[in-house]
Amino acid sequence: MKLQTTYESNNYPIIIKHNALDHLHQYIKQYKDIVLIVDGTIDKEWNETLNFITSEYDAHKLVIPSGESTKSLDFYGQSIETLLSNKLTRNTCIIAVGGGATGDFSGFLAATLLRGVDFIQVPTTILAHDSSVGGKVGINSKHGKNLIGAFYRPKAVIYDLNFLSTLPYTEVLSGYAEVYKHALLNNDNDVNEIETHFTNKKTLASLNEIEYYIYKGIETKLNLIVQDEKESHVRKFLNLGHTFGHAVEYTFKIPHGHAVMIGIIFQFIVANKVLNQNFDIAHYINYLKSLDYPLNIIESFEFDPLYELMLKDKKNDQLGVQMVLLDGIGHPVVKHVGKSTLLESFKDLQTYFKK
C-alpha cells in the first residue's frame, strides 16, 4: 500500500507493507553519503536485515539508545559532532530506523546538519505510524517534551511491517491508541469497524490486517496536515486525548499511547458536559479493558499536579487550557475548558476506578 502527501511541492511517499525495505534502494542510490541511525534494540533484533545499508552503501552507522532518553540536547550535540567528523557533504541522506523517538531525533539532526540534509523515516512500531508522517522533528528540553525542534519533511516513509513481529504487546497497545484516535476523528463507521475487528487482547496481539488500519490512520492524518502543516488550525485535532494524556504520561512515565487512551476517555467525559454529548463512557472503558490497557493507575491520579501540567501545554493561549473535544464522533472541535469543569470531569473519571 502506498500513500503520498499532497502539499504544493516537496511531497513524499509513504510505503506500507511487508518487505517495504526493498524499496529503500530507489530512494538512496543517488546520494554521495548515507547515514544510518538505528535504535539500539532494533539494531540487535534486525541486524541482518539492515546490514545491506552499511555493506552496499558504505553508510556511516550511529546506534542510539531506545526511547525518549535519546532526545536530549547533550546527546544531540554529541551526535551531530560525530556525524560532522565524517566530513559529510550536503549530498547526504539520513535513514532513521526505529520508533517515534528515533525518528524525532534523527529528523532534527537532518534538519540542522549543514543547514539541512535529506532524511528517510523507517518506522518500526505501530505508534510511529503517527510520528513518522507530518514532518514534526525535535528533541526534549528540561522544560518539556519536543520543545526544541522543527517542521522538516522526510523524503520518504518506508514502513516495513516485518518489524512489528518483534513488538511487545505493551507497545502494540501504545500504538493502537493513535490508530483508534484516527478512527474517532473520522466517523462512526470507522470506529465500529475497528472495534469489531479488534475485540480483545488476542485479536489485537495477532495484528491481523493491522496494515489496513495503519493505512487508514495515516490517511486521516495526511488529510489534516496538508491543510495545516504548522498546526494553526485543523492539525490541532490530532491532539485529541493529548492534553490530559501528556500530563499523565509526564507524571507516571507510562507509554505514550496508554496515556493518550486515558486522555481520550477523559475527553469523552468533558465533551458530555461542555458539548451536551451523550457518549457512553462505560462502553469505552470496557473496550479498553477488553484490550488489556492498564487502567488501574487512574485510581492513584491527583488532580492538582495534572492540572498544573495541562496549563503548560504548548497549544494553550492566554485564556487557559484548550482541549480537542468530540462534538460527536468525527467532529472534533477545539475548546477552552475551565478549571471547575476539568475537576468535575476528573472526579467522574475516577468513579469508574475507585474500589
Add this chain to the structure above:
Amino acid sequence: MKLQTTYESNNYPIIIKHNALDHLHQYIKQYKDIVLIVDGTIDKEWNETLNFITSEYDAHKLVIPSGESTKSLDFYGQSIETLLSNKLTRNTCIIAVGGGATGDFSGFLAATLLRGVDFIQVPTTILAHDSSVGGKVGINSKHGKNLIGAFYRPKAVIYDLNFLSTLPYTEVLSGYAEVYKHALLNNDNDVNEIETHFTNKKTLASLNEIEYYIYKGIETKLNLIVQDEKESHVRKFLNLGHTFGHAVEYTFKIPHGHAVMIGIIFQFIVANKVLNQNFDIAHYINYLKSLDYPLNIIESFEFDPLYELMLKDKKNDQLGVQMVLLDGIGHPVVKHVGKSTLLESFKDLQTYFKK
C-alpha cells in the same frame, strides 16, 4: 530606503535608514511574547536606544557575548533552555540586535524554539548587511564554521544606520569587503563608482552615503538568493573570495571581511591563469592599501595548511576545491581549481608582499 524579497511567499521587508528602529513597532505589536537578544557590546553602547523594547513590550532580554564565541553548541543549549524557562508560546518574536554572529545565533534559536518562532534581524554592523539577509542561520561545530544550522527567513530586517556611528574602523573594513564584493558581482560601472567614492581611509571612515552602497549590496544579494535560496547554483556566486578567505580567517583569526578581501585578490590571480583574464592585480592591492587593509599578514602565509582547509570547504564535491572566479567583472563562474594552479597563484600573491 526599503527593499523587499520576491519569493513566492513568506517575503520580508528590509528597511535601511537612520532611526529605522522606529519601524520596529509595526512588526512586533501583534506578538504575545517578545525576546530581545543583544550583543554585549551593543547593549552597553546603545542601552537607552533599545530600552523601549523591554519597557514597552515587556520583552525577555538575553545579552550574549560579541563575536563568533557565542555560536557554540554549549551556549546554544544553555540559551534555548533559558528562553524555554519563560514558558514562551508559539506566538513569540525574537529580535536579534548585533552583528553577523548575533543574527546567525539568534536566528538558529528562532528556527528551533518550539519548532520555529518568528524573528527580526536588527544588524548593527556593515558586515551584517550581508548576513542578515538571505535566511542562513546557524552555529559552529568543532569541525568548522556554520556547519549546524538552517535556512530560516526573518520576518523583517530593520537596518538602523545609527548603529554604524560606533563601529571601529577595523569593523568598517570588514563590512566593506562584502559591499565591494557585491559591486564586483554586478558590473564595471558599480566597481568604478564605489572605488571613486571611497578612495582612501578618510573617505571610507566617514561612511558618507554608505546607505546607498549597502542598499546596492543587498539588492545584488537578493537577486541571487530569490533564484536559489538553498545554494545549489547561483547563490554560490556570493562565495566570491570566500574559499581562500575562510581558510585565512580560520588560521589567523582575523576579521571575516579582511580575509575575504585577501581571498578576492587571490581569486583575481587564479582567474588570470584559469580563465585567461587580465585583471590588474597591482591596482586592487593598491586600492586595498589606500583603504588601510592590513595586508602584511600575507607574507607569513604558508600554502599547505591553507590548502588543507580549502579542501574542507562545504561547497566542494568529490572532484576537489571549487572556487567562484570572475570571468570578467560582473561574470562569476564556479570552477574546479587544481592544486598546482592554487600553489602557483599563492606564490604570485606572496611576491607582492615579500620584502
